[in-house]
Amino acid sequence: MSTLELVRLALSRLRRSRVRAALTMLGVVIGVASVVGLVSVGRGTTAQITEQLSSLGTNLLTISPTGRSTTASLTIDDATAIEGIDGLAAVAPEIETQGTVATSATNTTTTSIVGTSAQYAQVRAYEVWQGTFLSQPEVDESLRSVVLGASVATNLGLGAEAVGSTIQIEGIPFEIVGILQPKGGAGFQNPDDEVLVPLGAVSKYFVGGNGVRAIGVSVANGVDMQSVRDQISELLRVRHGIGATDTDDFQIFDQTQLLQAASTISGTLTLLLGGIASIALVVGGIGIMNIMLVSVRERTREIGIRKALGARGRDILSQFLIEAVVLSLVGGAIGIGLGLVISALIGRLAGWGFIFDPTTVAAATLFSLAVGVVFGVWPARQAARLDPVAALRFE
């Protein structure tokens, strides 16, 4: 008997008891739908996290002070020294202070005033929306030039035409040279809520001292991050006079580490979600096994008749096994459809869009096939092993 014949037989049998077939499938439908749905939610989250993290800048090392003392442990001079290390694409020290930015007496906003170098945009992966970023001469001369973060521009109601005009920062007039593209929030700090001025301008006009909040270092492509990291660490330890047994008064933070950690965590979460959902699938499989066992018992006489008509044990086994597999596969197909609809809806609500992942669909199909085989084989063996004489006498 060919598989095609058996599938035809199974389908005609299932058509005859539609309600039962539908209810039996329901467990697998729910199981597969939740696996597909939850895995796609997991993947969506992972994609979103990765995208946001890489928007912070790739190949980025951030050096920040670990404050044991009130005096700044990391200075502009440290940044200048770091620039001497080979393999760096850009170095951007950041001095930060809070201040008021105003276009008029009534139109004001409070934000971070960050003094930095011309490389800041490159290091932190900012795009300029209008105008230009701070130029090297502006930074060198500590000119009163400012680049506005997207949120600040919005808060002040400034559009493209504002480039070239003047705003007041803490009462001091600065020329707007550019406005940045929004990056979107990536956690605790809104990267769009700041204004950028030349490094020297901060100490000149706002706060004294040369302590920095951080030094951003962009490592050139193809250069080993770890070796750069070690060189910076060594350099700073020497400069700060830290003994061999003392701990650092700074930390070097690697963006790719965070990226890896985040994707590991969300990958684990995806697995966990999929694992929990597959419990539903197993329960669905048990439902199929239960109904198949009932079915074998109810159809004992039919099995006897078929054997009398020349069916081999193998024919009976295949018939029941394929019935179980058809149940689980049809259930699986419906579940995949439902799961994709669910993940499209969630993706739309959560804003990462619809992620169609053929791997998940293939895995769900294989998984439901496996459920059908695993939970169908025992009832089918029971059927195949029936003694024809006893089966024919069964009432």
Place this chain on the structure above:
Amino acid sequence: MSLLVLEHVGRDYDMGHVQVQALRDVSMSIERGEMVAIVGPSGSGKTTMMSIIGCLDRPTTGRYELDGRDVGTLDDRALAAIRSRTIGFVFQSYNLLPGTSALDNVATPLLYQGVGRKERVARAAAALERLGLGTRLGHEPTELSGGEQQRVALARALVTNPALVLADEPTGNLPQHQGEEVLGLFRSLHAAGNTVVLITHNPDVAAAAERRIHLRDGAIESEERVGVAA
């Protein structure tokens, strides 16, 4: 050569602590083209006899040879193959597959022979037409009368052109006139050269056969060869 030969066949059932001897030392042979009735009251071993002749079961002792093959030595798979190619069953309670059309019922034995769908349908339809059921092909068993159901069962037994047609109380569930009609069909099968074995407790049914073997308590009590009653 005889179609089937039983030599000292016995069949014991182990019912826990009791051993039941359903058949004891049965020896007989049936020639090709014969019509034989195996007759006996209930409990005489008729059903066991049918199971063994029909290759649904194997003898515990003795030797059963069908169409030149020693059945006792065959495995389940080979027995299934013999049932499929050599034997056509007709049961007392028709034993049609429920929820399955007359056509598909008759086509089922061909399915297990590996015959293609087109040919199955054609042969099954032809078999049903020969038995006057040409207009009932799509009907399910519940939509047919007892006589019609038994004719479907007969068509199903004949569709493979078996060497042996084996019928167990073929008229048992039928009203008298339908029973006579079915018996008439068996007689015409026999007239056409088929080997027919009827298993029955009913002397009127047995009277349709030219040779009658009487069973009692699992053994052959007597045998008679007579002219067929009209």
